[in-house]
Amino acid sequence: MIQKKVCMLGTSAVGKTSLVRRFVHGIFSDTYLTTIGVKIDKKVVPVGGDEVTLLLWDLYGEDRFLKLSERYLRGAAGFFLVVDGTRRSTLDDALQLHTRVHTVLGEIPGIILLNKADLRQDWEVEEEDIGHLAEAGWKVLPTSAKNGMGVEDAFTNLAAQLLDA
């Protein structure tokens, strides 16, 4: 069985834990509980005729209060950069975080998840921003941990990239 470590990255309260909970356990809670350190979950994902076990490292959100320890990143095969679509600044933070992650992990598969797609009418991240990300070579997917939109697809998509890598 192929096993791959995937890091959930992004600033605080963007929905990293909620995405993992939705994907692995199929549940969602509106209560915000900050993650300390890391929580690890795993799920087997079928990709084509193969199966890959994703080890999901749900890392604490980096913000002005807490910086991410690079030690958590070691051995990661892929990552999600999670952004809260309703807070434009979380996209800038995520991209900034990625430059640091890139120096540790090098070039590995990664996807930007624009989370909170259920609140699309309140998004501050605009089509223009998404266009720029696509131009820069990013795969960008909208997700909603709340209603599940795009969540399964996002993880399956990354799993497929990991198998191809």
Added chain:
Amino acid sequence: MMKASLIVRMLSSLDYALFEKGYGCFRLLADAPGWLINLWADADIGREIDLRTQFLYLDAFLEEAEAFWAVPRQEHLSSEIWTETDADGFEWLLEAIAFKEDGEELLLLKLATAGQQIMRQVLQESRELSLEYYQLCQAFNHREVMLHCVVHDLTTPLAGIKSSLSLLNDDTLSKDEVRELIDLGMRQVEKTRGLVHEVLEAFASKVPTMIDGVPNVHQTALEAVDMLRPVAALRNVSLEIEEAHTSDWLVRGDAHRLERIWYNLIDNALRYAPPGSTVKLQLYDEGSVIRCSVIDEGEGVTASMVPLLFRKFVQGAQQVGKAGLGLYYCRITVEGWGGTIHYRPGEHGGACFCFRIPKQTPNNP
């Protein structure tokens, strides 16, 4: 020198779980602390466990620990903090320490310190406060936009009323022409009332995405042109409508807001159109959408302004006294109906603002 057994009991009473590395697994050396039993129901002194499977985080940490144990040294190796959730959903913050004693490879698992627990509470509260602050800022910003929209909506039709009144000064006007100008002025007043109501309604749900009625995009263009004719006359600018023949002008959205989009774009064009020139409106049926353009013969928009045009509070060079919300309103409204809006330079100079709105079809109600 304390007895080894005493040290082991002491560690247990301090809520530490001490393991000795064996072949392919770890053996618990002391009584299992309560938290460990919550996470590993079979935990008991002397029991062996595959820690890598039981605690996924340790799979990674033990690789580091193996390298640490392989080299003789005195220090210990600490892990980062990780979280384990028990069957009741309670989260335990844990930390691992690898060390070596009398050649034995040992692993200590312990709960995060009181300091780390306090840090968690402080982080939780500070992040909640940060989010609340952000939401308050958004709400404040939202109110500011609403205020500016109301001001904008009150002042823009006033220009039309003022123009109608100015034209009434012309002694050569016939009775019918006078009546027509008064009628136009009255309609502008009614429009102002309607617009203010509309803005309040729109911002009550933050962004106007309501789909109400089936507006005729051609009819709304005619209405807006009618409203702005006095303004155009004062500026000596002609208004023309070019439309491809179609009977299918029904689009998504609602008539009042569509008319206002036309109004904002035409009003904008008239502001920049030189005297003696023409502001042209074009409507084309593109199948599933109607493409609408407003083209003037002014100097066009500078390249540096183009990316900012549809953002709020952006003002053009001649927009003195304007809130800079007209184009922003057009964008959020058109996008709310599933359409698009953009700017491009006119083919013969000037500016061309173009928006596309999905047609009203049985499949696209």
